[in-house]
Amino acid sequence: MTGSFWHDPAIILYILIAVLVADSLWSLYLLLREILIVYDVPQVPEVLGPYLSQELFNKMRKYKLHKSWFIMVNTLFVVIICGCLELYFGFYAFVWRVAGKCVIWDWMQHEVCLSIIYVFLLSIYITIKSLPGHIYERWCITSLVKRSKPRWLHRILCDTLDIICSLLLMALLVSVVVLMVQFLGQYAFLGLYAAAVMLTVVVILLVPCIIDPFLGKRVPLENLALQADLEYLTARVRFPIRQVYIIRVRDPAAGSNAFFYGCCCLKRIVIFDTLLLNRGRHSPAQMPAEDQGKGLTNAQVVAVVAHELGHWKNGHFYKAIVMFQVHLLLTLLLFIICFPHGPIYQAVGFEPGVQPIIAGFVIIFGFVLTPYFTISNVLMLTMTRQFEYQADKFAFKLGHATHLRHALLKLYADNLSFPISDGCYSSWHHTHPTMLHRLGRLEQLEASRF
Known part of the structure; x- marks a missing residue:
């Protein structure tokens, strides 16, 4: 039974679609819990009263609800419906064939060039697909809460620079990945891990x-x-x-x-x-x-x-690096198991024997490894929230708990962050504990003194 499942493209396709739908529906369920929590809090929480007016709280609440419902609709249509159609009708294989037809000169038939064209075409499609939602979010939702906005020229220059840098970085990464897999073959796993470690070191040095x-x-x-x-x-x-x-x-x-x-x-x-x-x-x-x-x-x-300073004293930076390296190793191990498996490619529309390197990365990281990414994300978020509690405890030991509580209250008000969140939703999405949880933990620490 296991062998037939692993080698049957039709079964793999339906499993990929089922995973996509299940993961998205779970996200929608969590978001619905968050929305219901927001509806249940029409008044400013008592602890925020001195820092946040009811008028501003109403605007924040309206913004939170509006954006949450937008995410619900956007996820339903863009992620679930479009994602299922793309998988079922072999969209990713179709784009690869289109990339092949874009070849003008012979040298462009090299897989590196084809891969860059492929990712470029996918980027255009994703941009077009998400454009209506992006426009609505940027011009309608953000207007609900007034913030200081950068000048038009600044925004245009930043957006242009982002596009140029993204295209250059995309071409560089695609070229490196394809050439590495071609030259290293079955040892590509080691090469990818070594490249990721080198990139981590460079980031640590440059940031x-x-x-x-x-x-x-x-x-x-x-x-x-x-x-x-x-x-x-x-x-x-x-x-x-x-x-x-x-x-x-x-x-x-x-x-x-x-x-x-x-x-x-x-x-x-x-x-x-x-x-x-x-x-x-x-x-x-x-x-x-x-x-x-x-x-x-x-x-x-x-x-x-x-x-x-609590983050520094507790070595959270080193722990985060170790956590990331373990996650990276497990990800690449799972990837190297799935990457050469032909039925996965056939499941999404590729002909037998056609296994483009970059398409394999897109399909495996985008769909096949979704269950692992979901679980690992929850575990890592749990750890980062524990880091925040530990840093708060360090501030408490230095005698700053009271002022830290007041600072948290003021920061949430200044940053227009809605202060209430569902516990289950927070555990799946937030790197930091909710404000009320952090306040409660600090109050417990202060009470433990007596």
């Missing part, structure tokens, strides 16, 4: 150097009192104060945030200027009216930095 140009401009901290408090805090845990950066973010819509990144001499704590009260400026008169008063007090900023 600290490119934080400034991509996010904004590094600026000195004008608030001398806050500077003194941060110096005292970092000295307590022996973290170099010179590695605490203040970044004046370029995008005015960027949320208030701070994060820890890196290791050894490359470690950084980055604080967005949007986290500081009135973006750290002495005179907020030139700021837009809706941005005035946003940000945290000195004590609250110190509490947030104490939380980030």
Whole structure:
């Protein structure tokens, strides 16, 4: 029975469709739970009352509901219906045949060129398919909650740069993958893993150097009192104060945030200027009216930095790298089992013996490994949420629990993040615990003192 299932393209096709439908319906069920929770909270939660007006809460609630229902409809039509039709009618094999007809010169018949054309055609199709939803989300849904918006020229330049970089990166990755599989053959698994490890190392080395140009401009901290408090805090845990950066973010819509990144001499704590009260400026008169008063007090900023120091002290960066490497190994092991199996290709419309390398990556990573990705994603999200609890506990041990609770409340209000979430939905989607869960854990820690 197992042999006939594994070698029957028709059965494999129906299993792929069933997995796609089951995974999508489960996502819709979780989203429906989230929607019902939002409907059940018409009033501002008491803990948020001092920080969030009922009027603004109503706008956030409307935005959350509108966007959630949009995702429901978009998932139903774009993911489930279109996805099932694409699999059943052999769309991915059809695109490969179209890519073959786009060949003009003989040198373009090389699989690398065909693969680049193939991925380019798929990108055009995906863009067209998602364009109505993207336009609706960008122009209708985002207008429900007013935020500071970048200038038109800035948005056009950023979008153009994103497209160009995406196309160049796509062509480079496709070329590397195809050539690696062609030259290494059955050892391609080792080559892919080695390339992924090298890429991870490069990212670790480069990201600290490119934080400034991509996010904004590094600026000195004008608030001398806050500077003194941060110096005292970092000295307590022996973290170099010179590695605490203040970044004046370029995008005015960027949320208030701070994060820890890196290791050894490359470690950084980055604080967005949007986290500081009135973006750290002495005179907020030139700021837009809706941005005035946003940000945290000195004590609250110190509490947030104490939380980030908790990530450093608990070695969360190293643990995250190990977690990613284990996930990568398991993914590639499953991939190498499925990649050479011809019936998988035949199940999605390819003729016997036709097994394009890049099409194999698209089908296996996009559909075949969906169950594994779903399970691994939940496990990794569970671990990252535990990291947040541990970092909060570290801030508590340093005596900043009360100010951290106030900072969380203010940040959710400033960032217009809806504060209520279904527990089951959160466990499948959120890297951080919900605000109420974090507040509850901090209150438990404070109560345990007595």
